[in-house]
Amino acid sequence: MAWNSRKWQGRWIGPAELVHNENEAPAPLLRRDFTLDSVSDNAVIYLASGGYHELYVNGIRPDDRVLAPTPSQFDKHVFYVAYKVADLLKKGQNYIEIILGNGWYDCGTATVWRTEHSPWRDTVKLCCDLEIDGKVVMHSDKLWQWRKTPIVFNELRNGETYDARLENNPPVWQNVNIVPSPGGLVVEQIAPPCRITRWVEAFSCHKIASYARVYDFNINLSGVCSISVSGPAGAEVWIDYADVLRDNGDIDIYDFGRFVKTGNFQRDRFILKGEGVETFQARFTYHGFRYAKVQTLSPEVKFHQVRAAFIHSDFEQRGNWSCSNQTLNKLQQMTLQSYKCNFVGIPTDCPHREKNGWTGDALLAMECGLWNFDCADGCREFLQTVLDTQRPSGQLPAIAPTGIFGYNYWSGPGWDSVIFEYVYRIWQYEGDTGIIEQHYEGLKRYMDYCRSMEDSDNLIDFGLGDWCHFELFKIAPVRFTSSAYYFYDLTLLAEFAELLGKQEDAAEFKARAEVLRCAINKAFPARDFNDETELTMRAAMLYFRIADADDRQRQASELVAAVRKLQHRAQFGIFGAKWVPRALAEYGYIDDVIKLFTQEEIPGWGYWVKKGESTLCECWNTTNSHNHIMFGDISAWAYEFLGGVKPLTAGGGFRKFAYAPQIPADMDSFEMSCKTPAGTIRSSWQRCGETVELTLEIPENATAEVKLPDFAGEYTGGVYKFTLPVSQK
Secondary structure, three states: OOOOEOOOOOOOEEOOOOOOOOOOEOOOEEEEEEEEOOOOOOEEEEEEEEOEEEEEEOOEOOOOOEOEOOOOOOOOEEEEEEEEOHHHOOOEEEEEEEEEEOOOOOOOOOEOOOHHHOOOOOOOEEEEEEEEOOEEEEEOOOOOEEEOOOEEEEEOOOEEEEEHHHHHOOOOOEEOEEOOOOOOEEEEOOOOOEEEEEEEEOOEEEEEEOOEEEEEEEEEEEEEEEEEEEOOOOOEEEEEEEOOEOOOOOEOOHHHHOOEOOOOOOEEEEEOOOOOOEEEEOOOOOEEEEEEEEEEOOOOOEEEEEEEEEEEEOOOEOEEEEEOOHHHHHHHHHHHHHHHHOEEOEEOOOOOOOOOOEHHHHHHOHHHHHHHEOOHHHHHHHHHHHHHOOOOOOOOOOEOOOOOOOOOOOOOHHHHOHHHHHHHHHHHHHOOOHHHHHHHHHHHHHHHHHHHOOOOOOOOOOOOOOOOOOOHHHOOOHHHHHHHHHHHHHHHHHHHHHHOOOHHHHHHHHHHHHHHHHHHHHHOOHHHOOOOOOHHHHHHHHHOOOOOHHHHHHHHHHHHHHHHHOOOOOOOOHHHHHHHHHHHHHOOOHHHHHHHHHOOOOOOHHHHHHOOOOOOOOOOOOOOOOOOOOOOHHHHHHHHHHOOEEEOOOOOOOOEEEEOOOOOOOOOEEEEEEEEOOEEEEEEEEEEOOEEEEEEEEEEEEEEEEOOOOOOEEEEEEEEEEEEEHHHO
């Protein structure tokens, strides 16, 4: 995919002498008045910014996007947005106003991730062109002016402060400066914008002090609260956000706030001007929460309304599934909610504590995202951002964007493999072969880096491993999991090289992969695996096809025996959460996977359902975050094994897919649909006495490789029904 860039007439401009410290981080407004001799139906404002922006044309916003543009590695790429504004312009006098928020660009909050030391960090700025009928008629230059706004503080992880008293002050306009750009190539944002997609009313409210209330929205969200209050001028209202309560009913932010070293954590502040009912909603931050604590020190303040705005990247939902098992249905709902909460411009680990683009979380959620949402463009952007962080040696950090954090410990192949997984899945699910050529050299450079990290046995032992295992002392060795992902990446790169006609490269990567496969088998013989501690290792041998081909069925039988011995408890971390269910189902143990997903004891997904969670948790015992996506592959698993639909790379974009649904003994029905580039695919089945009735709808331009007893073969577009005896399911 080629990135759309343009030649700008506008200059980068910004406010002069804008103070930014722990107590003051204002959002300036930049303005330009101009005259038009005529108007046209073809008028576009191209707007790039360091930091978030909010655009007004003659006092009206051209669309409803928020937190624009999406974050990037600003010294490599900066995104611009094209706004259609013909309906907002008029003949004669016009004006444009743009409010700038710090966002990811000017993060001043001290955190453990050291975002305050990002090399691009500077005062917020913008570059703008107004183009009418293909001609630039106004652009950003020194004729613009700026002033302060009532937004006196805005920080991504702290929150926002709005002093409504300043609305009544006469504006003090100052000249802007021509300033350096953020440094990166300016390209058009292709990802869908962030929007408020839903308003959520409070489910309940309780007092915890005379002037403090805690609102429960009954679902974990990413977003902010909107409040309507009245009271005297100067009275303050604080909104603090959390996803868990203390025993006394107050919110609990200890597990999150300790990572933020300056300022308050997730606190929005509103200072009233004292004129009737006033409304406030933060503009340039978002929070992760189920609960909002709204408090004031003034007994005269009255609360009229408190509701939550759910904010995330506004992807179209293109797939869904449901079945006769209500625990699985609830897990699907929790996964969808977790995915949306953790894609606010970029895929994140959590929407509250960090908001970081952890690459391991993005990797594990990739297939889940592509099955359920039209998120490919958002993933393409994030892939570019990850590769923008790559050092000349090929090394990658664990988060993107990043300034200096994550390179020398918090990464490794289990996280870094996101670049291979994103390329592969976008090719497979979307039919986009161009993405392989676009990023091939970056992928190859990373393989060179891994080779430089090999030990004398050709294995690698660096980075993070099977994160968030229930019992840390039973976690699989990093030397194993990192080497397994290294093998996976080599096999994918060999496939990419063949597609690009680079046969010498393909031969090299295949040879390296085979050497590594043999080295893993030698260093970690399956006969030495411990049933109670190494489910992840057993599954990886099958999932990545590291085990010898003639030994895989035996190893699968040992894996299921170990799972049963553990009474279907999830004795693994985030890697095992993907590999174990897939390996079991691939070798015919579908009933054991259902028991694994639905058993209600710790550790396990069913425990979260029993506890009443609305999103997936970070830890099996529900400590720390209650809104992570890294255990969410269960959703993609259901499409592929219960629905039986798997995309094949031949043709790409589901133009060819396999169909082989599995019917668990304790389930009566399943149905799924997914809008793919080839068209909508639907698969369903239900028990009818001693038979199972299956229905498959194939798009007109697609072919399904059906793998059912008595019905095997290739089927083209149409609706097909199959009847199988229960014994043949």
